[in-house]
Amino acid sequence: MSEPTADDLDKEQLDQLHAATLKASEACLELKKLCAVILVPVGTIITAFGDNKPGPSLFTAGFLVIIAFWMADSFSYYYQRKLRGAMIPIWQRRATRCTEAYPFVPSSGAVGPLRSAFNASMAYYFILGLLFGVAAWAYAADLLNG
Numbered sequence: 001m002s003e004p005t006a007d008d009l010d011k012e013q014l015d016q017l018h019a020a021t022l023k024a025s026e027a028c029l030e031l032k033k034l035c036a037v038i039l040v041p042v043g044t045i046i047t048a049f050g051d052n053k054p055g056p057s058l059f060t061a062g063f064l065v066i067i068a069f070w071m072a073d074s075f076s077y078y079y080q081r082k083l084r085g086a087m088i089p090i091w092q093r094r095a096t097r098c099t100e101a102y103p104f105v106p107s108s109g110a111v112g113p114l115r116s117a118f119n120a121s122m123a124y125y126f127i128l129g130l131l132f133g134v135a136a137w138a139y140a141a142d143l144l145n146g
Contacts, residue, residue, distance in 0.1 A: 024080035035069035070125035078116035
């Protein structure tokens with residue numbers, strides 16, 4: 001059995017980082033699905049305890065659920081981006097060992113808490129919050145009490 005080469009070790013490390021990145025990405029998608037699934041029973045339970053009418057507690061609970069999942073998804077996204085960033089130096093190392101030119105190295109901008117919380121993949125939570133905001137406004141304007 002031959003000794004592992006630097007390329008072998010780098011490839012193994014890249015494979016492990018890639019697998020972890022995929023898991024983090026799957027977690028982000030699952031959090032979005034779970035948020036939608038949780039909102040319905042939370043709303044149902046709160047409405048049932050409020051004489052089967054919407055009230056401020058319904059909208060407060062909805063916003064809290066959305067914010068909690070948004071934060072959890074932001075953490076997953078943050079670590080996903082950090083994992084991708086950890087892959088870049090390994091690709092660069094491997095590229096320097098190539099016999100032919102390898103000009104492409106994926107770029108990854110710095111990721112911080114704000115960029116993790118406010119990016120295109122978090123638009124889902126913004127839209128949910130916006131819908132809850134419109135419903136809360138309609139409730140406050142007495143448009144939902146028919």
